[in-house]
Amino acid sequence: MDLVLDGNGPRYMQLVRALKQAIASGRLPGGTRLPASRDLARDLVVSRTTVVAAFDQLRAEGLLTGRVGSGSYVNAPASPTQRPPVARRSVLPQSAYSRRARELHDPDDLSGRRLPGMRHAFQYALPLVNAALNTAWLRELGRAAPYVRPNYPMPQGLPSLREAICKHVTRTRGLQCTPQDILVVSGAQQAISLAARVLVDPGDDVVIEEPQYFGARTILQMHGANLIGVPVDAEGLRTDRLPNRPAKLVCLTPSHHFPTGAVLSLSRRIDVLQYARQCAGWILEDDYDGEFRQDAQPVPALQSIDRDGRVLYVGSFSKTLFPSMRLGYIVMPSGLHDDFLAAKWAADFGTPALEQAALAQLITTGAYERHLRAASKRLVERRHALCDAIVRQCGARVTLRPSHAGMHVLAEVTGLSAAEGVQLIRHARERGLGLYPATNCYLDPPDRCELLMGYGAMSTRDVREAVTLFAACLDSWALRAHGPALRLAHSR
Ligand SMILES: Cc1ncc(COP(=O)(O)O)c(C=O)c1O
Known part of the structure; x- marks a missing residue:
């Protein structure tokens, strides 16, 4: 099967994206039977657990039907090209609420979203992937359905x-x-x-x-x-x-x-x-x-x-x-x-x-509490990996706010203005790293470069690789923006 994994984040999610692309483009039309998980795992050189977790996710999203063992079938919606184009008229806001909503809500805001082609992204609000949890969730959905x-x-x-x-x-x-x-x-x-x-x-x-x-x-x-x-x-x-x-x-x-x-x-x-x-x-x-x-x-x-x-x-x-x-x-x-x-x-x-x-x-x-315990353990490993790698690789260039919970940290790139932060984020995106500014978290944003760094969905290996890329981006950005003198000053 002609699927290309993009190398971003957990394998399971890479496969989900590859299958979604194939479904959306019509390469896997509705009704297609997917290969058995074992065969697909062998073809793609990934573990069978990865394939099963990806199928589970697509099933939860309604894109596949059937069960592991009895075959999985594409349950594709009509392709976008078959849908009539939606006519959009411009209309003045019809209420004070919609006037405020138009001013405040930007449907095209990409600041928190994953952009295509990135090797790693410190994206906030992505959940930790736990294949055992997905299985338990599907089981409970199936059990609850008849009642x-x-x-x-x-x-x-x-x-x-x-x-x-x-x-x-x-x-x-x-x-x-x-x-x-x-x-x-x-x-x-x-x-x-x-x-x-x-x-x-x-x-x-x-x-x-x-x-x-x-x-x-x-x-x-x-x-x-x-x-x-x-x-x-x-x-x-x-x-x-x-x-x-x-x-x-x-x-x-x-x-x-x-x-x-x-x-x-x-x-x-x-x-x-x-x-x-x-x-x-x-x-x-x-x-x-x-x-x-x-x-x-x-x-x-x-x-x-x-x-x-x-x-x-x-x-x-x-x-x-x-x-x-x-x-x-x-x-x-x-x-x-x-x-x-x-x-x-x-x-x-x-x-x-x-x-x-x-x-x-x-x-x-008790499955929820078991998951909480396992997830907390993994999150602590990921947070330590992130903080240690930042201290080791970025040194004084990045200051982290102490945090002992959750799945994100707030980081400040020392000495950078907010405008320089925007340039750094663009520079990092060109190199395959998703960074996200914290500007949107303020009524009155300060003139410094703060980053909201989510790590919940990244493995510790991904976290370390992403920090290496981050440190390299800081180096190359400083070099490009200010020449070698600043880079040396920064890395001292
Ligand atoms: C601080 C905070 N509150 C609330 C929410 C919204 O959560 P929910 O997905 O339950 O609407 C989020 C989502 O990221 C959040 O970060």
Whole structure:
């Protein structure tokens, strides 16, 4: 079979991309039977596990049907050339919301996406690949399918999943809740969106961390919130810089600040809870990757010490499992239950039931925790490989913000302005390395070159190779931009 692996990242994903290309180009039309995994593995000189994991992924995405052992068939959608072109008319924004959305959302923004032809990419938000997890997920989907009722699911979420999440978060994150407090949503992004609808009117003051998670910022701006950026240091949000006037909402990533990695200290946790109480406002705790605390015990959630019911805790399975699943949850403060349920009902009548049922089983059977343990171990190896290689190969040219959790680090290229950073990123892309600026994480970006370096989906070998390429790019860029003198100064 004529498939070329592009050499980028895990083999399994290389094969997924090669097969997708062959399907999209029509070389593998719908109905084609793929070779047996053993034969394909032999042809491509990869392991059979790689082929099985790639087939599993394509099956999960609906591009293949059939099972390993009984043959896999291409389930191709109509090729793009067969579809009639979509007529696009330009229309003025029809509401204040869509005017803001047009200003804020760039559908062509490639800053966070993988670009073709790169050997390595430090891309944020790609999940860790675990073939055992893929298999367990498919098994649970298959088991759940016959039992899922065909009518609308409960908008709040399946009771079995709410119960499983409740048990899990009370035990592992110290949360205070019952299954009645859990609202199942389509990822943290929907949780933040519902929170904006329920809590924020256009013009309301909302405190966000500076820097912050761009997804949350954009949602709030689209809703017309007046954002107040409060700086973050090594202990998290600078609570001494909270505004004097009352804010309606404070958005935080206290367990692992995005993107710097700082953990909010206990005294500041108490300060921010007190601020919310004084304002009669709310705190959105985005615990996007708090379960991956690798070098130390997980920090209990802020919600666990909230005595006033002011914290909405948001959890997501995008980092711990995979983002395509689109599953997350809100632990709702009791005073907001009805408002959130109404907003969720209005948004979509509820999250797809099949995935919820499968996830409930994955958690209940212990497979989720087994995966968390294995993934945490691998992530710590990858983070150490990244930090060690950067210290060794880049020396004083790159400063890393200390981070003990998650799947990314924030790095600063010493002495480079933001504009030089853009040139460096372009230079690296020409050499097959994907680097991503952290500019988009600021309301008011500083004039320095900061990079958001994701490592979750890279093996330790890939991480080391990518850092070697990064160091070479720093060398060649400095040489090209400033001549040999600067290169020598830098590498000293
Ligand atoms: C800090 C942070 N919060 C929330 C999200 C959104 O997660 P989800 O995929 O659950 O919508 C992300 C995604 O990368 C994130 O980095």
